Amino acid sequence: MTLDAQGAADTARPGGHAPEAQPQPPDGGGTRSPRLWSPRRVPAALVAVVTLCVAGTLLYDVIAARAGQPDRAWRTRLADEFATRPVDDPWLLIGGAVAAVLGLWLLVLAFTPGMRRLLPLRTPEGCAEVGAWLNRRGAELLLRDAALRVPGVSRARVRVGRHRVSARADVRFRDPETVRGELAQALHEQCRQLALAHTPRLAVRTRQPTG
Incomplete structure (x- = not known):
């Protein structure tokens, strides 16, 4: 099963048709879906x-x-x-x-397995034969929306890798360092809700545009 950007957005919204992803701890609470191999x-x-x-x-x-x-x-x-x-x-x-x-x-x-655009997700215990993957673009959109909900962030850009999430945000008001801390917390919580198989490292940068 593969979740694209639309399916991922439905998962994140309380009113969506897909069930909401449960937060998963880094080292438990489910099994890791194997990576998909490209047919080449x-x-x-x-x-x-x-x-x-x-x-x-x-x-x-x-x-x-x-x-x-x-x-x-x-x-x-x-x-x-x-x-x-x-x-x-x-x-x-x-x-x-x-x-x-x-x-x-x-x-x-x-x-090498390929299929780098798909991120493996955690699956419930006892469902090792079932695999779930999230489209990388869908994960970037969800994390970007979470970043834009942080007060003070006017623009955000998020890139999702297999082991790292890089975020850059423009801060129009408030202290950039304060916003950076809240942004890191919001992205960390959103990553937990996505239930990724590998908990990514966060790299958050904020700037205050002039003019």
């Missing part, structure tokens, strides 16, 4: 197409050579290049670097 359809399709083309070309050439046909010019030239070109040739170095970068990229895609 585009990289998988590209790797499959490239592999199919290369393997098909090589297989066709081997069958043609076994059938008594003359060697293809491209295969002869490629063999000569690999046999005569020095190891420190710039084109070989560039080709090796590109192959290494592509291989590293594929390894990162294979061993």
